[in-house]
Amino acid sequence: MNGDLGFREEDLxxxxxxxxxxxxxSYFENKRFEPATFDLFVRKLPPNRSYLLLAGxxxxxxxxEKFRFRDEHLEYLRRQGFREDFLNYLRxxxxxxDVWAIPEGTVVFPNEPLIRVTxxxxxxxxxxxxxxxxxxxxxxxxxxxxxIVYAAKGRPVIEFGLRxxxxxxxxxxxxxxxxxxxxxxxxxxxAGMKYGIPIFGTMAHSFIMFFGDEVASFKAxxxxxxxxxxFLIDTFDTLKGAENAIKAAKxxxxxxxxxxxxxxxxxxxxxLSKKVRRMLNENGLNYVKILASGDLDEYxxxxxxxxxxxxxxxxxxxxxxxxxxxxxVDIIYKLSEKMNDKGEFQPIMKLSEGKATLPGxxxxxxxxxxxxxFMRDVIALEDExxxxxxxxxxxIEKGNIIYDYPSIEDIRKRALENLSRLPDKxxxxxxxxxxxxxxxLKLKKLMNDLERRLKGV
Amino acid sequence: MNGDLGFREEDLxxxxxxxxxxxxxSYFENKRFEPATFDLFVRKLPPNRSYLLLAGxxxxxxxxEKFRFRDEHLEYLRRQGFREDFLNYLRxxxxxxDVWAIPEGTVVFPNEPLIRVTxxxxxxxxxxxxxxxxxxxxxxxxxxxxxIVYAAKGRPVIEFGLRxxxxxxxxxxxxxxxxxxxxxxxxxxxAGMKYGIPIFGTMAHSFIMFFGDEVASFKAxxxxxxxxxxFLIDTFDTLKGAENAIKAAKxxxxxxxxxxxxxxxxxxxxxLSKKVRRMLNENGLNYVKILASGDLDEYxxxxxxxxxxxxxxxxxxxxxxxxxxxxxVDIIYKLSEKMNDKGEFQPIMKLSEGKATLPGxxxxxxxxxxxxxFMRDVIALEDExxxxxxxxxxxIEKGNIIYDYPSIEDIRKRALENLSRLPDKxxxxxxxxxxxxxxxLKLKKLMNDLERRLKGV
Numbered sequence: 065m066n067g068d069l070g071f072r073e074e075d076l077x078x079x080x081x082x083x084x085x086x087x088x089x090s091y092f093e094n095k096r097f098e099p100a101t102f103d104l105f106v107r108k109l110p111p112n113r114s115y116l117l118l119a120g121x122x123x124x125x126x127x128x129e130k131f132r133f134r135d136e137h138l139e140y141l142r143r144q145g146f147r148e149d150f151l152n153y154l155r156x157x158x159x160x161x162d163v164w165a166i167p168e169g170t171v172v173f174p175n176e177p178l179i180r181v182t183x184x185x186x187x188x189x190x191x192x193x194x195x196x197x198x199x200x201x202x203x204x205x206x207x208x209x210x211x212i213v214y215a216a217k218g219r220p221v222i223e224f225g226l227r228x229x230x231x232x233x234x235x236x237x238x239x240x241x242x243x244x245x246x247x248x249x250x251x252x253x254x255a256g257m258k259y260g261i262p263i264f265g266t267m268a269h270s271f272i273m274f275f276g277d278e279v280a281s282f283k284a285x286x287x288x289x290x291x292x293x294x295f296l297i298d299t300f301d302t303l304k305g306a307e308n309a310i311k312a313a314k315x316x317x318x319x320x321x322x323x324x325x326x327x328x329x330x331x332x333x334x335x336l337s338k339k340v341r342r343m344l345n346e347n348g349l350n351y352v353k354i355l356a357s358g359d360l361d362e363y364x365x366x367x368x369x370x371x372x373x374x375x376x377x378x379x380x381x382x383x384x385x386x387x388x389x390x391x392x393v394d395i396i397y398k399l400s401e402k403m404n405d406k407g408e409f410q411p412i413m414k415l416s417e418g419k420a421t422l423p424g425x426x427x428x429x430x431x432x433x434x435x436x437x438f439m440r441d442v443i444a445l446e447d448e449x450x451x452x453x454x455x456x457x458x459x460i461e462k463g464n465i466i467y468d469y470p471s472i473e474d475i476r477k478r479a480l481e482n483l484s485r486l487p488d489k490x491x492x493x494x495x496x497x498x499x500x501x502x503x504x505l506k507l508k509k510l511m512n513d514l515e516r517r518l519k520g521v
Numbered sequence: 522m523n524g525d526l527g528f529r530e531e532d533l534x535x536x537x538x539x540x541x542x543x544x545x546x547s548y549f550e551n552k553r554f555e556p557a558t559f560d561l562f563v564r565k566l567p568p569n570r571s572y573l574l575l576a577g578x579x580x581x582x583x584x585x586e587k588f589r590f591r592d593e594h595l596e597y598l599r600r601q602g603f604r605e606d607f608l609n610y611l612r613x614x615x616x617x618x619d620v621w622a623i624p625e626g627t628v629v630f631p632n633e634p635l636i637r638v639t640x641x642x643x644x645x646x647x648x649x650x651x652x653x654x655x656x657x658x659x660x661x662x663x664x665x666x667x668x669i670v671y672a673a674k675g676r677p678v679i680e681f682g683l684r685x686x687x688x689x690x691x692x693x694x695x696x697x698x699x700x701x702x703x704x705x706x707x708x709x710x711x712a713g714m715k716y717g718i719p720i721f722g723t724m725a726h727s728f729i730m731f732f733g734d735e736v737a738s739f740k741a742x743x744x745x746x747x748x749x750x751x752f753l754i755d756t757f758d759t760l761k762g763a764e765n766a767i768k769a770a771k772x773x774x775x776x777x778x779x780x781x782x783x784x785x786x787x788x789x790x791x792x793l794s795k796k797v798r799r800m801l802n803e804n805g806l807n808y809v810k811i812l813a814s815g816d817l818d819e820y821x822x823x824x825x826x827x828x829x830x831x832x833x834x835x836x837x838x839x840x841x842x843x844x845x846x847x848x849x850v851d852i853i854y855k856l857s858e859k860m861n862d863k864g865e866f867q868p869i870m871k872l873s874e875g876k877a878t879l880p881g882x883x884x885x886x887x888x889x890x891x892x893x894x895f896m897r898d899v900i901a902l903e904d905e906x907x908x909x910x911x912x913x914x915x916x917i918e919k920g921n922i923i924y925d926y927p928s929i930e931d932i933r934k935r936a937l938e939n940l941s942r943l944p945d946k947x948x949x950x951x952x953x954x955x956x957x958x959x960x961x962l963k964l965k966k967l968m969n970d971l972e973r974r975l976k977g978v
Contacts, residue, residue: 082722196684230687265539
């Protein structure tokens, strides 16, 4: 083990399921190098979701760009029984194929190719695990975060989940994906530094327990942050805590400062927020905001707002940071064509019930109504002429990145615009409507032809 | 962004919630440096769990050992408004306190202090987020994995979840925690290399689709791995797949090799496994193992075995790798004492209903019956004389690690021994019995005294 992280960036070449390597060793030994195309897509949506908010592409592309094997990795594979000629192939490995992808921050739907990789079979296969791992995490979280932001009806949501997120990398990527999806920031300082995301923090119960009483702790904190204190007021009794916060706020006022807010972290948040709001207002502290936290998610926020909670912003942790009601999406990476002996690409389709795949090289077209709202998508063959807006763009050509990475702010803008164009019926928190995704006539015909051939009819 | 990982090991000093830093800036400005003790513990168990299998300590300790701030991090904090004198304090930061911990691979229960940190308040506070994040992930997964291994009743379980685990670090730590908990290995090649965990892999559907027919693909694979092939047989039709595997196995036999196994990945796994077993046996292939995968967890494995499935081993992915039914534990880090003006440690207790904490510096004692089975635990004050085996051991003294890191094999041995000593009623997959965790008389008296004082009685 090397230190606390335990791996370095250059080790990521081996962050894959062993079967990627065993299959590739066999392709190599059987001299199978034909180009093939793989599609990344989601078969079925998680419960209560009718869309996904796509995120993670930048990390996929940066991985592909740098994907090399080093001596120490080859040495490990040698010890696992891989043969010398295959290891030599890996030594010179560099991705040389083409990649098309739907940009991050786009709202997407089941069966739509999200990333399309065309490359010699070994190259395309070796990317599988990393692409799945990256897009799964960031898309799962961006989707969850977008629901929470939607439930908050315009009130700011801050991502507070680092302590329960799945390790270091998840801590970083959850902050990123949540910000893209509309959270206004994160508690994760490193994510703030690395991604330029606004960071937020208040105080923990331990701070108050350490001072032993609330007034002393609030005053001590206000001494350090006179213009940006948010007092946590539920350590002993929320309403007494509110009284103490009011005292401290009044003292701040004398010195020309304003208390920024108070935080409720337990109890009947709806009822308490109304009482605390009234207490603050009665003391001329209408400007003091109420932040709520504690076991929140989209369902709970919706309940709170429906019962008239006077909450100005939400800190959402564990259930956002782990997408607790469904911590993954059914994302897969499937073969859709390969080159035949004549040098022509030949579509491939899997038939099995519930696990069928769409053959050939495809594009996704989106149709909007006269107000710019999303109406329906059509999955078609790449060379079909379809009216809608094509979503997949070329991001890697012959192994070279030809994509200008958008800034995180631009990705966030795209996400918020996409979400605003998605009609509300698809954003309902429970049992949303199903968005229409159609198969083009030409693709349908291809599928019928292939099915007849496969069944030998 | 620096490449695909986006952060380096030395950046982990900022992997924390902002409030750790705002509280510490305020402690610093208010000249509060008194030592204090924090306990890491779990308040409530996840559903259907009666125990947790502790994991992650090694990464916590390695983090504490290396925890330093560098210029670039201080520069970022300066831009966030932190003051120069506090930044200078951070520039020279080094942990100088004591840490006690229960070793990894120990079975633990709610309210038991799992890690106990005693240090000047700022030092103890700054560790909070990293400790929570690390122990939460590995303990959540080790616990889930131990349940899956238990359900498999001695049949090998392999961790297959990398593609759906939450990012890179989770991919690594899930493999580690699952191995500790009794899985025999992982599909994650990098985890194999870094932790010395056995790695396993078979083939994907794409391999068969690429060749277009099963016999060709099985033969191609067997050419490369004549002595360790596991054929995936459900791509088209599992029973036809079994016939094709038998053909290929017979050819392998002619060349003096044995097919290792076949993998079922969909359909009625119980029924199919029985039919495939019979087909294999009728062809003298009794030695060929049947591996099952596809949406498995402890509940599904239990069902399969109860319905007589003839499965020799299980590949378990997403639901293990995300602990899908509960992707976190309610783990917290709470103040339990601080030094007063007289230089004496003074116990601290939080009273709030359902969120009470245990005051003072504590030890956990475990009692076994005459067969070595775990009977009950007692949480007591550190200086009490209690008969049972004390679980917390000193791992850091005055900032120096004094713990010999056990090897992953030794941690795994401890875990398997601990699990074997835990009576079956606590390991039931659904509604297990509640393990008795008692509070010592002296600790109870302290709590009563503090409660009376807090309530002003």
